[in-house]
Amino acid sequence: MATMESSVTRTVRPCCPSVLASPLDGVQAGELAQGFTALADPVRLRLLSLLAASPSGEVCVCDLVAPLGKSQPTVSHHLKILSEAGLVRGDRRGKWVWYSLNRARLAALRDAIDA
Amino acid sequence: MATMESSVTRTVRPCCPSVLASPLDGVQAGELAQGFTALADPVRLRLLSLLAASPSGEVCVCDLVAPLGKSQPTVSHHLKILSEAGLVRGDRRGKWVWYSLNRARLAALRDAIDA
DNA sequence: CGATAACATTGATGGGCGTCGATGCGATTT
């Protein structure tokens, strides 16, 4: 929700401050670190790349377990972390859940490393 | 000091594969995850932003401890992690060690999230 | 309904990480 943030942080960029633009305070650094923590795992990075490689733009969990070589609960665990970080979305259709990338959120994290 | 990058892993392989370009194998994902792990901490992000905000491009450790509100060993610990990840460099001059950003390495990590 | 399939959640375990006080090491100063 668009709760009233301190107008200081809203002036520059509405979403994600850059690491290199100006000194980060503890709150900003914490939020950014939370985002990068979601990327700081090989399994999750491979999950993202698998989703990106799908022509339809979405992959059901059943097609993610085998390529990763991890157990189904483990894959589900990582998908939840990515979902909570806003990097992926899950859509339930019948028995299956189809996951897709949130490219906007990924781009936001990328721009945070803007030189 | 100046922890040198292990030249063993630096083969002909392109510097940084994109997460979204093609499915990552375990090795590529592991290396990328190691890089993002270095960014997945508020103190380290603030360290990077402090280095970036310095007009001279470098800051000695003695000027980093107070702004971060962490103990000197903790700051030194995070600087080592950033150094091993190739994100910063340290130069010893007399009693002081001056740290500076490695913007190329930062840009490489950023481009790994390129869509 | 009962059975089955697809995901999510729980509980347990082993390992890694952030933090700080104490200590060590190199360089400067007196």
Added chain:
DNA sequence: AAATCGCATCGACGCCCATCAATGTTATCG
């Protein structure tokens, strides 16, 4: 040489995380 300063390392503590087996939940099928 002795004292001091700047920074790195060590040892220890507490906490979080990745992983899997077992179980729960939701939906489809016979």
